[in-house]
Amino acid sequence: MECRLPSDIYLLLKSSDFVTHDLEHAYDDCVEDVSPDDDTPKQIADIPYHLVLRKFFQMNPSVEFRCFVRNRKLIALCQRDLNHFDFLFRMQDKLRHVIHNFFDDRLKHTFPDDNFVFDVYVPPPHDRVWLIDVNPWAVRTDPLLFSWLELLTLPEPPEEKVIRIPIRPANGTAESEEQSAAQSTDAREGEVSEGRTDMEDSDEEEADEEIWVPEFRLIRKDDPEAYSFNTPQYSAHKLPxxxxxxxxxxxxxxxxxxxxxxxxxxxxxxxxxxxxxxxxx
Structure with missing residues (x-):
């Protein structure tokens, strides 16, 4: 909503049940965090509240997406607007790639929580991502095209493998080089008969191994959600x-x-x- 006058802001605050909930129940489902230097937990009354205003601009709701992070890993993303947009299916891989790169570069190691939900906007030419909002990893955050049970049980990407390569010192002697070359030759001769079998097994394993990507859901044309002739989502919160x-x-x-x-x-x-x-x- 675009606010040009203070009265617009007051009306928006009065209209939104979300604002009231955030003020009165901001710490629901939270665990007390007692710092080592202070054994007394902070009281809610001691925590200041802030009114944050964002610069208004026209957004195309078709390219706004909700992303779910568990254990600092992007496991799922979906549309924010529950309508069918045919062009999104042709761009699905590109959108997933650019959003995933944005998460890895900007949020994965910088956001204080391991689990959270964030909304992004990817306007044309769809090669740049704008962070719109961050939401708690909690039931009160709408999972949209997922269920919270799914989000809690979706598989995570496998751990990255670390390969260690030994580096020979620059001042190595010629004798050690000759010994190393001889050992390498003996090893190759002993492994000739097994080399082909090992390569074949490795190729088969790579063929069987699928590249992991986060689950990306879009509204399909035949999905009942695409024909939302009923009341728009959260319409009651747009009026006093x-x-x-x-x-x-x-x-x-x-x-x-x-x-x-x-x-x-x-x-x-x-x-x-x-x-x-x-x-x-």
Missing amino acids: RDVVDASQGGPGALREFADNWKEMLAKQQQEDAEYESSEGD
Whole structure:
């Protein structure tokens, strides 16, 4: 939502149940972290809150994605907008690659938590990733096209193998070089008969081994989620709670709310006019 005036911000804060939840239940599902220098845990009242504003720009919701990180490994990603976009399937591998590279470069070793969820935006030409938001690894974060059971049980990428290569000192003697060459020749002669078999086994293992990539889910054309003619997601949070309650009470309740709103607005305008008049005097 674009906010141009302070009143826009107040309306947004009043409209959002998420803001209220974040203020009152920000530390749900958390474990007390007692630092070595301080045996007394911090009280919620001692922790300051901040209102962070982001620069507004028009976003194309089709290229916004939610990414799930477990044990500092990107295990899954999916669309944020639950509608079918055919062009995404042609770009799926490219998007996965660029998002994965962004995670490895920017978040994998810098974010303080091992488990978290982050949202990214990949606008055309789809070669640069923008970080939009970071969410907790918790049930209250919407898993969208996954379930939390899936996210807890999805396989992780295998550990990277480390290959150690011995380096011969630069001041090695000629005698040691001759001995090394002789040993190398003997070893090659002894392994000629087994070399071909080992290479064949290695090739078969590489063919059987699949390259691991994170699970990337998109809305398919025949998916029921693609025909979302029902209420848009989180639509109730885009209006003040009073308006939502009045709309559920029928036409009479909504009309009464509108009349009360007009009276309140007129009263506020009158008070503002009187205040400006007194300031002028």
